[in-house]
Amino acid sequence: MRSGGSRRKVRSSALWGSGKRETGSRSNALWGNGKRRTAVLTTLALSLIVPLGAAAGPSQKTDRAEAFVAPGLLSAAQASAGKTFSVIVQGKGGNQAAHAVADALGLSLKSARTFSSIDGVAVDLTGAQILALAADKHVAAITADARVRLAAATTSNDKWPFVTGVFKYWASGATPAAPAATIAVVDSGIDASRPEFAGRIVANVNLSTLPGNSPGDGRGHGTFVAGIAAGDYAGHTGTAPSAKIVSLDVMDDQGMARTSDVIAAADWILANKAKYDIRVANFSLHSSVANSFMYDPLDKAVERLWLNNVVVVAAAGNYGSPTGPSGVPYAPGNDPFVITVGASDTGRSVSTNDDVSAPWSAYGYTLDGFAKPEIAAPGRYMVGPVPVTSTLYAERPDHVVEPGYMELSGTSFAAPIASGVAALILGRHPEFTPDQVKGALMVGTKQMPNAADLSEGVGEINAARSVEAQSPPNPNLALDAFLVSDPGTGTRSFDAASWASKAKADASWADASWSAASWAAASWSSASWASASWSDASWASASWASNAEASASWAEMSLGSASWADNAGGETPVLDAGAIDAAELAAVLAGTLDP
Structure with a gap:
């Protein structure tokens, strides 16, 4: 039980450090500890004091900056x-970012990219222009436009549909597949010629601004993701085979994207969600720059979708370690509103009792103290469709299990299972809000007794329990208290400054999310998750975050790097590791074995 009195004198937080405030002692993921503290404090102090002129010397005038500037940038x-740096300039509302760029720097907006989901402009600026613009009172933040990385009767030979229970919603005999909402897949595109998607890809949009992006799906990643979410083909059926699909291509043939391209995809979904009935958006990707959700423009874009009735599902990332928490510092999976999904290894049977967290699946706390992921889904040794002309197919021939199909691993392939189940939930309950869908997914999970604490959130996804949930609790209830509405448009947004002030003063602010009696239906303890869902102390000395913030080169490296690498990508394929045993399949279908 938390004690309010002593908390106000001694704080230990992902944002504000630990120790007595009076002494200024700091020890946490943002501020670091020991000798590293001085370097980090110096770097962060520079984010608040910015010279007006380029490379100002000691005698030149400096003013206090109005804007947050990412320390590495x-x-x-x-x-x-x-x-020249590719950046995203965010304003303080009302298209102020565009006016600031145009007025303060005298730049033509023809060379810039504006958005509707955020007050922001993607533009190339020199270092001197960034420093000058940081002092503009209309500018809220300047961050890197960083590269984004990748993470008849219906049947399946794969194990995961039976572990998760999604097979119960497939077509069987004269019974059609369960209805499902439209899913937008923000990825490398989808090969619309594949039989898995016959007639169900209702829109195919290319938003990539990087060179080397082939029509359709030149990488192959997006087709695989879509196959897991909503494919319909004998032997390799996806989660929600009745769902319509919208393909938003933001990646080149090497699996890279710019943050601004992904934000443009969020814009497109926002503008077209009613036309295509888009209720779910899958982001099997993550930024390459660690950031607070309060400043990251991609986080703000997905929050806008969430607050406009679109469920956002994000992959946790494949940079985890079997030795302990990695943290989840990258957008959009670091955003507290969205559903972040970790990857599980389904073990040797369909039972969750032998399931463990995949060794590379990222987990832990965000830079703002939120535990991620919330849930897990199978993501190791997955089999899915990949175009034979794609770069992924050519690069990893040892992963090809049959023509046009590969065995791959990653949280990228766990996320679309959650997206598919979210679509099934909305097919059953179209009136549910994104908060309720998130609650249904969480309350329906099954615990994984062999998984490390927090590595799989509250547990592994269970479709039947989630789809059948009638009045799911709201896991974002405490966050919803900080939503504000624009008096002119009625548009809702998250007041990050008010949240930060409240969280800084009261460590129990998040408890409201877990007070609902309906959490009692969960297989896990809501009380135990409540104490872990937001932490002001548990990862205070984590070195990964302080190292990232202390390094002046990390942002520049990510801006210039086009490499795509993850811990799951180099995993050796294991023949039939994800296949279901024939005897187990018969028992599951007969109803004598319940995973």
């Missing part, structure tokens, strides 16, 4: 005033 801009 700030250091790079100060060191290289004439170098």
Whole structure:
């Protein structure tokens, strides 16, 4: 039980450090500890004090900056005033970002990219221009436009549909597949010629601004993701085979995207959600730059979708370690509103009793103290469709299990299972809000007794329990208290400043989310998750975050890097590791074995 009195004198937080405030002692993921503290404090102090001129010397005038500038970007801009950086400038509402860029710098907006989901502009600026713009009172934040990385009767030879229970919603005999909402897949595109999607891809949009992006799906990743979410083909059926699909191609043939391209996809979904009845958006990708959700433009874009009745599902990432928590610092999986999905290894049977967290599946706390992921789904040794002309197919021939199908691993392939189940929930309950869908997914999970604490959130997804949930609790209830409405448009947004002030003063602010009696229906303890869902102390000394913030080169490296790498990508394929045993399949279908 938390004690309110002592908390106000001694704090230990993902944002504000630990120790007595009076002494200024800091020890946490943002501030670091020990000798690292000085470097981090210096870097963060520079994010608040920005010279107006390029490479200002000691005698030149400096003013207090109005805007937040990502520390690594700030250091790079100060060191290289004439170098060009791709950035996203965020304003304070009302299209102020565009006006600030145009007025303060005299730049034509023809060379910039504006958005509707955020007050922001993607533009190339020199280091000197970044420093000058940071002092503009209309600018809220300047962050890197960083690269984004990838994470008849219906049948399946794969184990995961039976572990998760999604097979119960497939067509059987004269019974059609259960209805499901439309899913938008923000990825590398989808090969619409594949039989898995016959007639169900209702829109195919290319939003990638990077060179080297082939029509359809040149990478192959998006087709695989869509196959897991909603494919319909004998032997390899997806989660929700009746769902319509919208393909939003934001990646080049190497599996890379710019943050602004992904935000543009969120814009497109927002503008077209009514036309295509889009209720779920899958993001099997993550940014390459660690950031607070309060400042990251991609986080703000997916929050806008969430608050406009679109369920957002994000992959946790494949940068985890079997030795302990990695943290989840990258957008959009670091956003507390959205559903972040970790990957499980289904073991040797369909029972969750032998399931464990995949060794590379990221988990832990975000830079703002939120535990991620919330749920897990199978993501190891998955089999799915991949175009034979794609770069993924060519790069990993040892992963090809049959023509046009590959065995791959990653949280990228766990997320679409959650997206498919979310679509099934909305097919049954179209009146549910995104908060209720998230609650249904969480309350329906089954525990994994062999998984490390927090590695799989509250447990592994169970479709039947989630789809049948009638009055799911709201896991975002405490966050919803900080929603504000624009008096002119009625548009809702999250007041991050008010949240930060409240969280700083009261460590029990998040408890409201877990007070609902309906959590009692869960197989896990809502009381235990309540104490872990937001932490002001548990990862205070984590070195991964302080290392990232202390390094002045991390942002510049991510801006210039086009490499795609993850811990799951190099995993050796295991023949039939994800296949279901024939005897188990017969028992599951007969109803004598319940996973």
